[in-house]
Amino acid sequence: MSFGWEAAATDGAARAGLLQTAHGAVSTPVFMPVGTAGTVKAMTADQVRATGASVVLGNTYHLMLRPGADRIERFGGLHRFMDWPGPILTDSGGFQVMSLSALRTLDEDGVTFRSHLDGSAHRLTPEIATGIQHKLDATITMAFDECTKFPATAEEVESSMERSMRWARRSRDAFVARPGYGQFGIVQGGVDPALRARSVAALLDIGFEGYAVGGLAVGEGQAAMFATLEVTVPLLPAERPRYLMGVGTPDDIVGGVQRGIDMFDCVMPTRAGRTARAYTRHGTLNLRNARHQEDERPLDPACGCTACVRHSRAYLHHLFRADEILGPMLLTQHNITYYQDLMHGLRDAICRGELNAHAAATRAAWAAGESR
Amino acid sequence: MSFGWEAAATDGAARAGLLQTAHGAVSTPVFMPVGTAGTVKAMTADQVRATGASVVLGNTYHLMLRPGADRIERFGGLHRFMDWPGPILTDSGGFQVMSLSALRTLDEDGVTFRSHLDGSAHRLTPEIATGIQHKLDATITMAFDECTKFPATAEEVESSMERSMRWARRSRDAFVARPGYGQFGIVQGGVDPALRARSVAALLDIGFEGYAVGGLAVGEGQAAMFATLEVTVPLLPAERPRYLMGVGTPDDIVGGVQRGIDMFDCVMPTRAGRTARAYTRHGTLNLRNARHQEDERPLDPACGCTACVRHSRAYLHHLFRADEILGPMLLTQHNITYYQDLMHGLRDAICRGELNAHAAATRAAWAAGESR
Numbered sequence: 193m194s195f196g197w198e199a200a201a202t203d204g205a206a207r208a209g210l211l212q213t214a215h216g217a218v219s220t221p222v223f224m225p226v227g228t229a230g231t232v233k234a235m236t237a238d239q240v241r242a243t244g245a246s247v248v249l250g251n252t253y254h255l256m257l258r259p260g261a262d263r264i265e266r267f268g269g270l271h272r273f274m275d276w277p278g279p280i281l282t283d284s285g286g287f288q289v290m291s292l293s294a295l296r297t298l299d300e301d302g303v304t305f306r307s308h309l310d311g312s313a314h315r316l317t318p319e320i321a322t323g324i325q326h327k328l329d330a331t332i333t334m335a336f337d338e339c340t341k342f343p344a345t346a347e348e349v350e351s352s353m354e355r356s357m358r359w360a361r362r363s364r365d366a367f368v369a370r371p372g373y374g375q376f377g378i379v380q381g382g383v384d385p386a387l388r389a390r391s392v393a394a395l396l397d398i399g400f401e402g403y404a405v406g407g408l409a410v411g412e413g414q415a416a417m418f419a420t421l422e423v424t425v426p427l428l429p430a431e432r433p434r435y436l437m438g439v440g441t442p443d444d445i446v447g448g449v450q451r452g453i454d455m456f457d458c459v460m461p462t463r464a465g466r467t468a469r470a471y472t473r474h475g476t477l478n479l480r481n482a483r484h485q486e487d488e489r490p491l492d493p494a495c496g497c498t499a500c501v502r503h504s505r506a507y508l509h510h511l512f513r514a515d516e517i518l519g520p521m522l523l524t525q526h527n528i529t530y531y532q533d534l535m536h537g538l539r540d541a542i543c544r545g546e547l548n549a550h551a552a553a554t555r556a557a558w559a560a561g562e563s564r
Numbered sequence: 565m566s567f568g569w570e571a572a573a574t575d576g577a578a579r580a581g582l583l584q585t586a587h588g589a590v591s592t593p594v595f596m597p598v599g600t601a602g603t604v605k606a607m608t609a610d611q612v613r614a615t616g617a618s619v620v621l622g623n624t625y626h627l628m629l630r631p632g633a634d635r636i637e638r639f640g641g642l643h644r645f646m647d648w649p650g651p652i653l654t655d656s657g658g659f660q661v662m663s664l665s666a667l668r669t670l671d672e673d674g675v676t677f678r679s680h681l682d683g684s685a686h687r688l689t690p691e692i693a694t695g696i697q698h699k700l701d702a703t704i705t706m707a708f709d710e711c712t713k714f715p716a717t718a719e720e721v722e723s724s725m726e727r728s729m730r731w732a733r734r735s736r737d738a739f740v741a742r743p744g745y746g747q748f749g750i751v752q753g754g755v756d757p758a759l760r761a762r763s764v765a766a767l768l769d770i771g772f773e774g775y776a777v778g779g780l781a782v783g784e785g786q787a788a789m790f791a792t793l794e795v796t797v798p799l800l801p802a803e804r805p806r807y808l809m810g811v812g813t814p815d816d817i818v819g820g821v822q823r824g825i826d827m828f829d830c831v832m833p834t835r836a837g838r839t840a841r842a843y844t845r846h847g848t849l850n851l852r853n854a855r856h857q858e859d860e861r862p863l864d865p866a867c868g869c870t871a872c873v874r875h876s877r878a879y880l881h882h883l884f885r886a887d888e889i890l891g892p893m894l895l896t897q898h899n900i901t902y903y904q905d906l907m908h909g910l911r912d913a914i915c916r917g918e919l920n921a922h923a924a925a926t927r928a929a930w931a932a933g934e935s936r
Contacts, residue, residue, distance in 0.1 A: 230888075238870065507602070513631075
């Protein structure tokens with residue numbers, strides 16, 4: 193099984209396709225639930241599968257600290273360790289390490305940092321990050337990059353992007369190719385079209401199985417993010433998958449798909465599920481709100497998840513008010529199910545050549561629902 | 565459907581039988597998982613069903629405070645509210661209210677107390693407690709009693725028991741009989757055989773669909789508890805179900821079954837599941853212990869739950885160390901599955917007439933396993 197992506201249909205800039213991997217096929221556009229520490233929070237692996245999710249994300253930073261990459265390797269990799277035989281994409285740890293502002297020091301070779309768990313010292317370089325992802329048995333390995341801070345001066349964005357490109361080459365050199373496995377390079381360059389173009393050119397010169405757009409959804413706003421996609425995505429090779437890292441809200445995802453993105457990940461649906469925030473076809477709602485306490489309706493009558501098929505909004509409200517674990521369990525299942533249904537609808541619309549109308553109707557339903 | 569229990573087999577004092585209710589049949593001896601606030605903590609209703617559990621317990625005290633008995637009644641009862649169409653037994657609230665020592669005042673008519681949630685004032689009497697359980701649509705309603713404190717003087721135990729018997733008659737008078745529903749009286753009297761006998765006589769004079777033994781597992785120790793069962797249970801009518809309230813460890817349950825008890829409930833397996841303590845055929849173990857961190861074995865190879873079929877001890881250890889919700893989710897499923905398997909084994913052994921040998925082998929396996 194060789195790793196690769198093939199288009200099934202296009203609609204404007206958007207594409208529907210199939211990603212083939214050593215761990216199974218993935219229909220795109222796809223949303224990947226985040227399984228930070230070897231579990232999609234508050235869900236069993238069976239429950240994740242039941243939402244329709246086909247690929248999950250793991251975090252190198254968290255897993256290298258606990259339980260450790262060597263331990264996971266001894267268990268035969270992250271797939272076996274967490275009971276997820278399907279594809280797993282791992283980040284490189286760069287993003288989390290950069291967020292440790294006070295706890296890390298950056299040099300040309302890599303980053304030294306202290307664990308947020310016990311203060312112990314660790315180091316990540318392109319070679320180490322790539323090696324850890326190999327031990328984790330990641331289906332898709334991400335290049336180690338510097339996630340450029342925001343806001344930053346033009347000079348900072350340029351020098352950060354250039355370092356990331358040097359690190360991308362080192363990451364590629366450290367990557368051990370195996371059939372059905374791939375490595376993605378990450379485009380940086382902030383919101384500057386010229387820097388983004390230089391970054392794409394540098395990555396294409398190296399050559400990866402897929403390309404990610406990094407450094408967005410960090411505070412620049414949706415308009416700037418979409419504008420950056422519009423100048424960046426057309427430069428990427430049509431025959432390779434494209435991944436917009438850490439994005440986003442349902443509306444961000446619809447816009448990303450319209451601009452040619454194939455893959456997304458975000459903690460929003462899982463994190464929101466633990467804080468009583470529901471994503472639905474009719475917009476978002478907060479289940480802690482007292483207006484739900486007598487509401488016999490399901491959260492979303494069109495949804496097939498356990499929370500919607502079996503329970504009332506009043507019951508979900510009660511669970512969150514009583515701080516019952518079942519509240520986060522059911523709402524995380526719902527939110528991930530909704531995100532999967534959203535992607536399914538987008539794929540179908542691309543195949544029918546009706547993406548823009550579908551996107552407009554989807555947004556209209558969110559807007560109409562928000563006042564309920 | 566009339567409410568009733570029928571023996572299928574006896575073995576010494578032990579009985580295997582079938583309880584018929586408006587909400588389905590229950591094979592006894594049975595363990596009832598505790599669903600305090602309208603949810604068995606950390607489990608979906610489907611997951612509870614998958615363990616083999618056939619009846620769950622709800623707590624009047626918690627439910628009357630939040631979400632309130634009237635609200636649950638408007639939703640068609642607790643069965644619909646929590647998606648548990650099977651039988652539900654509710655306690656009377658007496659036990660929880662008595663534990664609020666500083667927050668409650670007791671008089672002959674009932675108890676006034678303050679909510680642990682918001683300090684609001686509430687009152688429970690035999691009539692109110694019985695009415696609330698009616699609104700909850702409890703399949704089995706418990707009489708409102710005073711759980712005698714332990715230790716207590718002989719005079720305190722006697723006067724407390726006598727008040728509970730007066731309250732038992734008022735509870736019976738307040739009970740609205742419906743086909744397939746039942747009400748249980750609660751035997752009190754501490755560890756005094758004469759008081760227990762007087763309490764049984766008082767309850768039989770009133771007449772209930774079943775009888776519970778209360779006021780045990782409050783600090784008297786297993787030997788005193790078993791001795792009290794040995795003088796109390798033989799006085800109870802053979803044709804009615806017998807329920808030992810709030811008990812207990814697997815060993816307590818085996819001993820209770822050997823002494824003629826049919827029904828049990830306890831928070832232990834669910835609470836232990838949230839604190840990394842596992843009950844298995846080979847004794848208990850604490851999954852936070854570092855000795856599990858490289859252990860590829862399942863928790864219990866004979867168990868069919870998700871935690872045992874899909875995961876290693878090392879993974880469960882990792883989940884608890886990382887404070888992942890999935891740890892309590894999986895271990896609660898396991899512990900309830902183990903308790904159900906334990907009851908299944910006891911029922912089968914009674915039917916084969918081999919309960920004592922089965923109990924001895926079960927205890928020997930726990931003892932042999934504890935040093936692993």
